[in-house]
Structure formats: C-alpha cells, structure tokens
Amino acid sequence: MTLIRTELNLVMIALTFLTRIPSPILINFSQSSLNQASRYFPLIGFLVGIITAGIYWVFAKFLPSDIAIVISMIMSLLLTGGFHEDGLADTCDGLGGGFERSHKLSIMKDSRIGTYGALAVWSVLTLKFLLLSHMQEVVIALLVAHPLSRTVSTMMIPLLPYVQDAEQSKSKPLAESQNHLDWVIALLIGSLSLLMVSHLAVALVVVLSILMVIARAFLLRQIGGFTGDTLGGLQQVAEIIIYLVIIAGSTSI
Template sequence: MNKSLEAAAAAFQFLSRFPVRYEIPFTPEVQQRSVVYYPLVGAAIGAVVCAVGWALGYVLPSLPLAVLLLIVWTALTGGLHLDGLMDSADALLSHRSRDRMLEIMKDSRVGAMGVIACVLVLMLKAALIASLYEVAEGAWKAWTLMLVLAPIWSRWVMVYAMFRWETARGSEGLASLFRGLSGRRVFQSFVLAFVLTCAGAVFVLASVEENAVRFTIGLGVLLLPLAAYIAGVMVGSRINRRLGGLTGDTYGALNELVETLLLLWMVFMLSLT
C-alpha cells in the first residue's frame, strides 16, 4: 500500500466506522499524514447522511427524519466525538484546577455535565436539521448540502487545532501523536476540504432554479470556511486558556461544537431567503 492510500485508510479507521480492512501502523508519522484526509472522512459521513435524508425526505416528517439522521451520523462515527464532548464538558464545567480537569477527562465514567452537554448538542442538531427540511420547501435538497459540508469543515478545524495549540499533556495521551504537525499538512487538508466543497456546491446549485435561492446558498457555502475558522478559534482558544493546551477529548468536543455551529450558520442563511 502506498503512503497516500495508507494515510487515507488510517483517517477512515480512526474517525469512522467504515469497514477499512487494512492493518495500519498506529504511529505518529502515519497519523500525521492521515490528517490530510480528515475532510474526506467528513465528506463520506455527510454524504451517507445526506443520501438517507434525500431517500426518506419525501415520506417522513422533518423531526423524526432529523432524529433518524442523527442516529446514522452517530453510528458512522462510533460516537467518538460525542465521547470527547462529554469528557470535555465534565472537566471544563467542573471549575476545578487544570490538573484536576485533566484527571477528570481520563476517567471513563460520564458525569452530569457530560450528559447534559451531549443531550443539548444533539437536541440542537436535530432542531437545525429539521429546519433545513421544514423551511426550505422545494429547495430542501440544495439546503441539506450542509449535511455534507458541516462534517467536512469541522474535521478540518480539528486538523488546524492540532497545528495551532500545544497538547495539554505534553508527550502523553492521544493528542501527542499529532505534536509537531506541519503547516503543510494543514494546508493540504484545507485544499482537499475546499475542493470537496466546490464539487458539492456545483452539483447542488445546478439543481436550483431560483436565482435568489442560488445566491443565498452560494454565499452561505462561500463563507462557510471562514465561519468554521472563526468558530474553531473561539472554541479552541477558550479550551486552551483553561487547560494550557488541547487533548484528544477536546478535539472531539471541538468537532461536535463546530459542526453544530455550522448547521446553525446555514439555518441562519436559510432564514434570509
């Protein structure tokens, strides 16, 4: 297996439950090469969710459909990022010392703050997904492109976070695999995310007849990378101030929160039409 294919396989194995049946060495070198393909994993997850939504959007009401899509979404990730969100919430919302917060994140048990954070995020995601189907009316297929784009850019934000902020535990923990990540990898990941976004936008916008709707969707998509960057910096900086760096759990939390904020961004753009 060549290095590019190995890196892509490693990304899918690490971030998803897609059946990739290759023995990939779990080393810092391979994992750092794999981050280039994180947006591709997000696109694959989003494409499956979007396809299910398109198939069932004609027969199910918006709210049950949104919950079903969240179940598919979570199953495809194995709940990896939600687990990070819960552990991070337990720690960061405990108002303890930095060392104590890091200990809390290592605990496999989930506390009250973690459960509350997970439930609220899932509820908000369900409401936002339902809004895309409910309000968009005839153009809902185009608007639900966000179900592909949000996981693309939330995963790119994780890559950027690995580059920008130090690891809270130094050379220990999962995050240490990505210490010293080069800016070149981040840029390559950004280019892939941008290409995937352009391809999806061209495909969907071609199906929209109304110029006003096409313009609003196009503007929303055009500003999406900036929205992802701003959301990632705001959330990541806050976590970094509290912990003096990021951890594997906070990468997952960052993904979930940015994903949710990007869905909120598109619903906001939808309200402008």
C-alpha cells in the same frame, strides 16, 4: 504506485481512526502515519456526510422529514461510535467540574459521564435535530457540515500545544507537530464543501475563524493546550455553528 499506496494507507488510517468502518486493506500503522493521516480527516467527514445525507434522502421519500433526520443522526452516531460526542462530554465534564488544570485533565480521562457531559451531549443532539428540521435542503447541510467541522478541529492541531498524558490520549500521535503539507491538504479538502454553499462561503469562513480564535484562547487559559477530547468537542460546536450560519444566511437551505 508507491505514492498512491502511501496516501491510500493514510486515508484508511484516518477512516479507522474517526469511524467504526473497517479498512478494506491491510494498514501499515504508526504514530507518525496517524499524524500525517490528519490531512484526510475532512475527507472522512465527506464520507460521513455522504452516508448520512443518503440515509436521510432515502427515508425522507416515505417518512416524515423529522423522522428521517433522527434516523440520519443515529446513523452518524453508529458510523463514528459517538467519537466526537464522547470528546465533547469529556471536555465539558473536565472544564465544568475541575478547578485546577491537573484536576480538569484527570476528569477528562474518566470514562464515566457526568452532569456537564450529559447535558452537553443532550443539548448538541437536540440542537442538531431542531436546526436540521428547519432546513429545506438537509442533504446539502449535511454534506457541508461534516467535512467543514472536521476541518476546523484539524486546523487547531498545530495552533496549540498538546497537554494530555500521552499514554491515555485518543490522539497521542497528533500531539506531534503537523507539517505544512498536512495542514494545507486538510484545508483544501475541507474547503471544497464551501462550493455547495458558495453564497455563504465568506460568512462561514469568518464565523469559523472567530470560533477558532476564541477556542484557542479559551483552551490555553483552561488547560494550556488541546487534548483529543477538546478536538472532538470543537468539531461538535463547529457543526452546530455551521448549521446556524446556513439557516441565518439563506432561506433556500
């Protein structure tokens, strides 16, 4: 029972960290527990995917598919509080507007959104809408993309050093090293989403692995590691790429 309570506590920490959904139980929070809770980030992705896919499925019954997609996207933003989109905006503002590493990190800490960030969020939301609008099985796409994209950002944590000011970081506890068990559990949970598109599993793994290699090299060159914002930005990019692969690789999805 102690093990079950411990793991349930980690799930609830992951839930409240990545979404606006309140925990139904009292959480025993610590920095190390949030670091361990990263093993369940893909699981929270499944939850977001199930809710958004369910919203789409319900509204698509009596509304045009395009409108149902927009409602589903709005629900995703409400569920997460735009957590990952905010990270994307801060990342683009910092990397686009800064010249030196310290300047880039300083811009990322600024709560105001700049031109680069606004354009990035607009572009990503527009791309999501267009890509989902060209899919016959939007439900499957959402159920795959949400957990798998969060798996990609979670996998990046042990591959890069943490570089932001710990006092102002959204993912400060994640700066500590993940153990192998956290990494493996996250990978296994996220990989379950591939079962829904098994014919595209190899393509998705290859393309997302290439994305991680490129992202790692790019972030090392730009700021010397990762921040919470860059993880959010990576999740958004991975989600877009997953939709692209699904469209390119299958006429039935």
